[in-house]
Amino acid sequence: MNYENQICPGCGAPLLPGEDIVVCPDCATPQHRACYNKLGSCVNGYLHASGYIWQPDAPDAPVNEAEAPDVNGGENTTFAGEYKQEPTEGLYCPMCGTKNEPGAFVCRECRSPMPVGMNQGFPFPSVSAFPHQSPYLRGTGLTDDDEIGGFKAAEIAVYLKSYQRKFIPKFKRFSDGGIKASWNWGAFFLSPFYFFYRRMLKAGLAFFGVFVAISLIITPILEKDSALYISVYNEVFEEMTEGKAAMSTEQQQRLYNAMVMTGKTLSKDPKFLACSGAFVLAHIISALFADYFCYAKTLKDIRIVRENTREEIPLRVVLYNVGGTSVINFICSYFLFSIVCRMLMSLAERLIS
Numbered sequence: 001m002n003y004e005n006q007i008c009p010g011c012g013a014p015l016l017p018g019e020d021i022v023v024c025p026d027c028a029t030p031q032h033r034a035c036y037n038k039l040g041s042c043v044n045g046y047l048h049a050s051g052y053i054w055q056p057d058a059p060d061a062p063v064n065e066a067e068a069p070d071v072n073g074g075e076n077t078t079f080a081g082e083y084k085q086e087p088t089e090g091l092y093c094p095m096c097g098t099k100n101e102p103g104a105f106v107c108r109e110c111r112s113p114m115p116v117g118m119n120q121g122f123p124f125p126s127v128s129a130f131p132h133q134s135p136y137l138r139g140t141g142l143t144d145d146d147e148i149g150g151f152k153a154a155e156i157a158v159y160l161k162s163y164q165r166k167f168i169p170k171f172k173r174f175s176d177g178g179i180k181a182s183w184n185w186g187a188f189f190l191s192p193f194y195f196f197y198r199r200m201l202k203a204g205l206a207f208f209g210v211f212v213a214i215s216l217i218i219t220p221i222l223e224k225d226s227a228l229y230i231s232v233y234n235e236v237f238e239e240m241t242e243g244k245a246a247m248s249t250e251q252q253q254r255l256y257n258a259m260v261m262t263g264k265t266l267s268k269d270p271k272f273l274a275c276s277g278a279f280v281l282a283h284i285i286s287a288l289f290a291d292y293f294c295y296a297k298t299l300k301d302i303r304i305v306r307e308n309t310r311e312e313i314p315l316r317v318v319l320y321n322v323g324g325t326s327v328i329n330f331i332c333s334y335f336l337f338s339i340v341c342r343m344l345m346s347l348a349e350r351l352i353s
Contacts, residue, residue, distance in 0.1 A: 010035025161324030187290030
Protein backbone atom coordinates (compact mmCIF):
# COMPACT_ATOMS: atom_id res chain seq x y z
CA MET A 1 0.00 0.00 0.00
CA ASN A 2 1.20 3.53 -0.75
CA TYR A 3 1.54 5.53 2.49
CA GLU A 4 2.89 8.68 0.83
CA ASN A 5 1.60 11.88 2.49
CA GLN A 6 -0.26 9.92 5.17
CA ILE A 7 0.25 11.38 8.64
CA CYS A 8 2.47 9.69 11.21
CA PRO A 9 0.42 9.72 14.46
CA GLY A 10 3.64 9.75 16.48
CA CYS A 11 5.11 13.06 15.33
CA GLY A 12 2.31 14.45 13.15
CA ALA A 13 4.56 14.80 10.08
CA PRO A 14 3.67 13.39 6.64
CA LEU A 15 5.21 10.07 5.60
CA LEU A 16 7.49 10.91 2.70
CA PRO A 17 8.88 8.62 -0.02
CA GLY A 18 12.09 6.87 1.02
CA GLU A 19 11.48 7.24 4.78
CA ASP A 20 11.82 4.24 7.08
CA ILE A 21 8.21 3.31 7.90
CA VAL A 22 6.86 0.64 10.27
CA VAL A 23 3.34 -0.74 9.83
CA CYS A 24 1.70 -2.10 12.98
CA PRO A 25 0.59 -5.73 12.47
CA ASP A 26 -2.34 -5.25 14.88
CA CYS A 27 -4.00 -2.04 13.68
CA ALA A 28 -2.17 -1.37 10.36
CA THR A 29 -1.02 2.09 11.48
CA PRO A 30 1.97 3.35 9.43
CA GLN A 31 4.49 5.35 11.42
CA HIS A 32 8.10 6.45 11.31
CA ARG A 33 10.44 3.82 12.68
CA ALA A 34 11.96 6.49 14.93
CA CYS A 35 8.53 7.18 16.45
CA TYR A 36 7.94 3.46 16.93
CA ASN A 37 11.36 2.95 18.57
CA LYS A 38 10.94 5.99 20.81
CA LEU A 39 7.76 4.56 22.33
CA GLY A 40 8.80 0.93 22.04
CA SER A 41 5.49 -0.05 20.43
CA CYS A 42 2.82 1.19 18.05
CA VAL A 43 1.92 4.83 18.75
CA ASN A 44 -1.74 3.81 18.64
CA GLY A 45 -1.16 0.83 20.91
CA TYR A 46 -3.53 2.19 23.54
CA LEU A 47 -6.36 1.84 20.99
CA HIS A 48 -5.77 -1.83 20.22
CA ALA A 49 -8.03 -3.06 23.00
CA SER A 50 -10.98 -1.24 21.43
CA GLY A 51 -10.44 -3.00 18.08
CA TYR A 52 -9.09 0.13 16.36
CA ILE A 53 -8.05 -0.31 12.70
CA TRP A 54 -6.18 2.48 10.92
CA GLN A 55 -7.78 4.02 7.85
CA PRO A 56 -5.87 6.09 5.28
CA ASP A 57 -6.42 9.83 5.27
CA ALA A 58 -8.13 11.47 2.33
CA PRO A 59 -5.63 13.90 0.77
CA ASP A 60 -8.37 15.80 -1.04
CA ALA A 61 -10.51 16.32 2.05
CA PRO A 62 -12.28 19.72 2.06
CA VAL A 63 -10.99 22.38 4.35
CA ASN A 64 -13.83 24.87 4.22
CA GLU A 65 -16.10 25.18 7.21
CA ALA A 66 -19.16 23.82 5.47
CA GLU A 67 -17.54 20.59 4.22
CA ALA A 68 -14.89 19.85 6.86
CA PRO A 69 -15.50 16.61 8.80
CA ASP A 70 -17.29 17.33 12.08
CA VAL A 71 -15.56 14.73 14.32
CA ASN A 72 -15.51 16.94 17.38
CA GLY A 73 -19.20 17.78 17.45
CA GLY A 74 -18.72 21.34 16.20
CA GLU A 75 -17.09 23.45 13.53
CA ASN A 76 -13.36 24.12 13.88
CA THR A 77 -13.28 23.07 17.50
CA THR A 78 -10.34 22.04 19.64
CA PHE A 79 -9.91 18.73 21.44
CA ALA A 80 -12.27 19.79 24.20
CA GLY A 81 -14.42 22.04 21.99
CA GLU A 82 -13.69 25.07 24.14
CA TYR A 83 -13.00 27.77 21.56
CA LYS A 84 -13.25 28.36 17.81
CA GLN A 85 -10.90 29.83 15.26
CA GLU A 86 -10.64 30.23 11.51
CA PRO A 87 -7.82 28.22 9.90
CA THR A 88 -6.84 31.19 7.75
CA GLU A 89 -6.04 33.29 10.83
CA GLY A 90 -3.38 30.98 12.21
CA LEU A 91 -3.76 27.93 14.39
CA TYR A 92 -3.73 28.11 18.19
CA CYS A 93 -2.45 24.92 19.79
CA PRO A 94 -5.16 23.53 22.11
CA MET A 95 -2.47 22.31 24.51
CA CYS A 96 -0.12 25.25 25.04
CA GLY A 97 -1.97 28.04 23.17
CA THR A 98 0.91 28.87 20.84
CA LYS A 99 -0.11 30.44 17.51
CA ASN A 100 1.03 28.37 14.52
CA GLU A 101 0.94 28.91 10.78
CA PRO A 102 -2.22 27.84 8.87
CA GLY A 103 -2.01 24.21 7.81
CA ALA A 104 0.39 23.19 10.58
CA PHE A 105 0.26 19.51 11.51
CA VAL A 106 2.03 19.85 14.88
CA CYS A 107 2.56 22.75 17.28
CA ARG A 108 5.93 24.44 16.80
CA GLU A 109 6.28 24.89 20.57
CA CYS A 110 5.07 21.69 22.30
CA ARG A 111 4.90 19.38 19.23
CA SER A 112 1.30 18.33 19.93
CA PRO A 113 -0.82 17.32 16.90
CA MET A 114 -3.21 20.00 15.69
CA PRO A 115 -6.94 19.05 15.72
CA VAL A 116 -9.07 17.93 12.80
CA GLY A 117 -10.55 20.78 10.73
CA MET A 118 -7.54 23.01 11.43
CA ASN A 119 -4.79 21.27 9.41
CA GLN A 120 -6.17 21.12 5.88
CA GLY A 121 -8.55 18.29 6.71
CA PHE A 122 -5.97 15.56 7.42
CA PRO A 123 -7.36 13.78 10.50
CA PHE A 124 -5.10 12.08 13.02
CA PRO A 125 -6.48 8.62 13.90
CA SER A 126 -5.67 9.08 17.58
CA VAL A 127 -7.57 12.38 17.67
CA SER A 128 -10.60 11.31 15.70
CA ALA A 129 -11.00 8.16 17.81
CA PHE A 130 -11.08 10.18 21.05
CA PRO A 131 -12.04 13.77 20.14
CA HIS A 132 -12.12 14.79 23.82
CA GLN A 133 -8.73 13.40 24.75
CA SER A 134 -5.69 15.60 24.18
CA PRO A 135 -2.37 14.03 23.14
CA TYR A 136 -0.92 14.71 26.59
CA LEU A 137 -3.54 12.44 28.18
CA ARG A 138 -2.81 9.37 26.10
CA GLY A 139 -2.53 6.28 28.24
CA THR A 140 -4.03 7.89 31.35
CA GLY A 141 -7.61 6.76 30.77
CA LEU A 142 -8.88 10.34 31.26
CA THR A 143 -10.42 12.89 28.93
CA ASP A 144 -9.90 16.64 28.82
CA ASP A 145 -12.96 17.41 30.94
CA ASP A 146 -12.34 14.86 33.72
CA GLU A 147 -11.74 16.70 36.98
CA ILE A 148 -8.73 16.32 39.26
CA GLY A 149 -8.84 18.41 42.39
CA GLY A 150 -11.47 20.70 40.85
CA PHE A 151 -9.54 21.36 37.63
CA LYS A 152 -9.70 19.80 34.18
CA ALA A 153 -7.26 17.02 33.38
CA ALA A 154 -6.28 18.91 30.20
CA GLU A 155 -5.13 21.92 32.25
CA ILE A 156 -3.03 19.73 34.51
CA ALA A 157 -1.54 17.99 31.47
CA VAL A 158 -0.52 21.34 29.96
CA TYR A 159 1.02 22.45 33.26
CA LEU A 160 3.08 19.26 33.69
CA LYS A 161 4.42 19.39 30.10
CA SER A 162 6.05 15.95 30.50
CA TYR A 163 5.53 12.58 32.21
CA GLN A 164 1.73 13.08 32.24
CA ARG A 165 1.21 9.32 31.92
CA LYS A 166 3.13 8.90 35.17
CA PHE A 167 1.74 11.77 37.24
CA ILE A 168 -1.91 12.19 36.22
CA PRO A 169 -3.16 8.74 37.37
CA LYS A 170 -1.51 9.40 40.75
CA PHE A 171 -3.04 12.88 40.90
CA LYS A 172 -6.45 11.35 40.19
CA ARG A 173 -5.98 8.93 43.09
CA PHE A 174 -4.94 11.76 45.42
CA SER A 175 -7.97 13.77 44.32
CA ASP A 176 -10.35 10.87 44.92
CA GLY A 177 -9.21 10.52 48.51
CA GLY A 178 -6.57 7.84 48.07
CA ILE A 179 -3.39 7.43 50.09
CA LYS A 180 -1.21 10.52 49.77
CA ALA A 181 1.97 8.46 49.41
CA SER A 182 3.41 6.90 46.26
CA TRP A 183 6.93 6.14 45.06
CA ASN A 184 9.18 8.31 42.93
CA TRP A 185 12.60 6.91 42.04
CA GLY A 186 13.81 10.28 40.78
CA ALA A 187 13.13 11.89 44.15
CA PHE A 188 14.73 8.92 45.96
CA PHE A 189 18.06 9.17 44.15
CA LEU A 190 18.20 12.91 43.42
CA SER A 191 16.65 14.53 46.51
CA PRO A 192 16.75 17.43 47.28
CA PHE A 193 17.69 18.48 43.74
CA TYR A 194 14.67 16.70 42.24
CA PHE A 195 12.30 19.18 43.91
CA PHE A 196 14.10 22.12 42.36
CA TYR A 197 13.96 20.33 38.99
CA ARG A 198 10.16 20.05 39.32
CA ARG A 199 10.00 23.74 40.42
CA MET A 200 8.87 22.77 43.96
CA LEU A 201 10.99 25.41 45.68
CA LYS A 202 9.50 25.17 49.18
CA ALA A 203 9.88 21.40 49.38
CA GLY A 204 13.32 21.70 47.81
CA LEU A 205 14.50 24.24 50.38
CA ALA A 206 13.13 22.13 53.24
CA PHE A 207 14.97 18.99 52.14
CA PHE A 208 17.97 21.10 51.16
CA GLY A 209 18.27 22.22 54.79
CA VAL A 210 17.88 18.66 56.07
CA PHE A 211 20.63 17.28 53.83
CA VAL A 212 22.98 20.18 54.58
CA ALA A 213 22.52 19.60 58.32
CA ILE A 214 23.21 15.86 58.00
CA SER A 215 26.26 16.57 55.82
CA LEU A 216 27.70 18.94 58.43
CA ILE A 217 27.35 16.28 61.11
CA ILE A 218 28.65 13.30 59.14
CA THR A 219 31.64 14.98 57.45
CA PRO A 220 33.85 15.34 60.57
CA ILE A 221 32.89 11.80 61.59
CA LEU A 222 34.09 10.49 58.24
CA GLU A 223 37.31 12.50 58.49
CA LYS A 224 38.03 11.12 61.98
CA ASP A 225 37.23 7.50 61.21
CA SER A 226 39.06 7.62 57.87
CA ALA A 227 42.23 9.15 59.32
CA LEU A 228 44.11 5.83 59.08
CA TYR A 229 43.26 5.28 55.43
CA ILE A 230 44.08 8.91 54.52
CA SER A 231 47.45 8.63 56.29
CA VAL A 232 48.38 5.38 54.51
CA TYR A 233 47.21 6.77 51.17
CA ASN A 234 49.41 9.87 51.56
CA GLU A 235 52.41 7.72 52.48
CA VAL A 236 51.95 5.48 49.45
CA PHE A 237 51.48 8.49 47.16
CA GLU A 238 54.73 10.08 48.43
CA GLU A 239 56.63 6.82 47.96
CA MET A 240 55.34 6.49 44.42
CA THR A 241 56.27 10.11 43.65
CA GLU A 242 59.83 9.68 44.97
CA GLY A 243 60.40 6.35 43.26
CA LYS A 244 58.53 7.31 40.08
CA ALA A 245 57.21 3.77 39.85
CA ALA A 246 53.83 2.08 39.71
CA MET A 247 52.15 0.97 42.92
CA SER A 248 53.72 -2.20 44.24
CA THR A 249 51.88 -5.23 45.60
CA GLU A 250 53.01 -4.34 49.12
CA GLN A 251 51.61 -0.81 48.77
CA GLN A 252 48.32 -2.14 47.43
CA GLN A 253 48.05 -4.49 50.40
CA ARG A 254 48.68 -1.63 52.84
CA LEU A 255 45.93 0.44 51.22
CA TYR A 256 43.55 -2.51 51.27
CA ASN A 257 44.22 -3.22 54.96
CA ALA A 258 43.68 0.46 55.81
CA MET A 259 40.42 0.45 53.88
CA VAL A 260 39.20 -2.64 55.73
CA MET A 261 40.09 -1.13 59.10
CA THR A 262 38.29 2.10 58.17
CA GLY A 263 35.18 0.13 57.18
CA LYS A 264 35.16 -1.73 60.49
CA THR A 265 35.58 1.52 62.40
CA LEU A 266 32.68 3.19 60.57
CA SER A 267 30.42 0.16 61.03
CA LYS A 268 30.91 0.40 64.81
CA ASP A 269 30.54 4.18 65.09
CA PRO A 270 26.99 4.92 66.36
CA LYS A 271 27.12 8.55 65.17
CA PHE A 272 28.02 7.50 61.64
CA LEU A 273 25.30 4.86 61.61
CA ALA A 274 22.74 7.36 62.89
CA CYS A 275 23.66 9.93 60.22
CA SER A 276 23.63 7.29 57.49
CA GLY A 277 20.19 6.17 58.65
CA ALA A 278 18.99 9.79 58.61
CA PHE A 279 20.24 10.16 55.03
CA VAL A 280 18.40 7.05 53.88
CA LEU A 281 15.25 8.05 55.77
CA ALA A 282 15.27 11.52 54.16
CA HIS A 283 15.57 9.94 50.71
CA ILE A 284 12.70 7.55 51.44
CA ILE A 285 10.45 10.37 52.65
CA SER A 286 11.32 12.34 49.51
CA ALA A 287 10.37 9.39 47.31
CA LEU A 288 7.12 8.71 49.18
CA PHE A 289 5.72 12.24 49.11
CA ALA A 290 7.33 13.90 46.07
CA ASP A 291 4.33 13.12 43.85
CA TYR A 292 1.87 14.50 46.39
CA PHE A 293 3.94 17.67 46.82
CA CYS A 294 3.88 18.03 43.03
CA TYR A 295 0.10 17.47 43.04
CA ALA A 296 -0.46 20.16 45.68
CA LYS A 297 1.77 22.67 43.89
CA THR A 298 0.12 21.95 40.55
CA LEU A 299 -3.36 22.69 41.91
CA LYS A 300 -2.13 25.82 43.67
CA ASP A 301 -0.45 27.22 40.56
CA ILE A 302 -3.43 26.44 38.31
CA ARG A 303 -5.75 28.11 40.83
CA ILE A 304 -3.61 31.26 40.79
CA VAL A 305 -3.45 31.30 37.00
CA ARG A 306 -7.22 30.73 36.79
CA GLU A 307 -7.90 33.67 39.09
CA ASN A 308 -5.80 36.00 36.95
CA THR A 309 -6.60 34.71 33.44
CA ARG A 310 -10.07 34.51 31.97
CA GLU A 311 -9.56 33.65 28.30
CA GLU A 312 -8.84 30.03 27.43
CA ILE A 313 -5.92 30.55 25.04
CA PRO A 314 -3.88 32.88 27.34
CA LEU A 315 -4.65 30.51 30.22
CA ARG A 316 -3.00 27.59 28.49
CA VAL A 317 -0.05 29.72 27.42
CA VAL A 318 0.56 30.77 31.03
CA LEU A 319 0.13 27.22 32.37
CA TYR A 320 2.58 25.90 29.80
CA ASN A 321 5.16 28.54 30.72
CA VAL A 322 4.94 28.35 34.53
CA GLY A 323 4.76 24.55 34.76
CA GLY A 324 7.02 21.73 33.70
CA THR A 325 10.61 21.24 34.79
CA SER A 326 13.76 23.34 35.04
CA VAL A 327 17.19 21.86 34.33
CA ILE A 328 18.76 25.17 35.37
CA ASN A 329 17.18 24.89 38.83
CA PHE A 330 18.57 21.36 39.14
CA ILE A 331 22.13 22.39 38.21
CA CYS A 332 22.12 25.53 40.35
CA SER A 333 20.77 23.69 43.42
CA TYR A 334 23.49 21.03 43.07
CA PHE A 335 26.31 23.56 42.98
CA LEU A 336 24.68 25.65 45.71
CA PHE A 337 24.53 22.58 47.95
CA SER A 338 28.26 21.97 47.49
CA ILE A 339 29.15 25.61 48.11
CA VAL A 340 26.99 25.93 51.23
CA CYS A 341 28.39 22.73 52.74
CA ARG A 342 31.98 23.85 52.15
CA MET A 343 31.36 27.32 53.54
CA LEU A 344 29.69 25.99 56.68
CA MET A 345 32.41 23.40 57.24
CA SER A 346 35.12 26.07 56.91
CA LEU A 347 33.23 28.30 59.34
CA ALA A 348 32.87 25.44 61.83
CA GLU A 349 36.60 24.62 61.64
CA ARG A 350 37.52 28.25 62.29
CA LEU A 351 35.21 28.46 65.31
CA ILE A 352 36.60 25.22 66.75
CA SER A 353 40.22 26.27 66.23
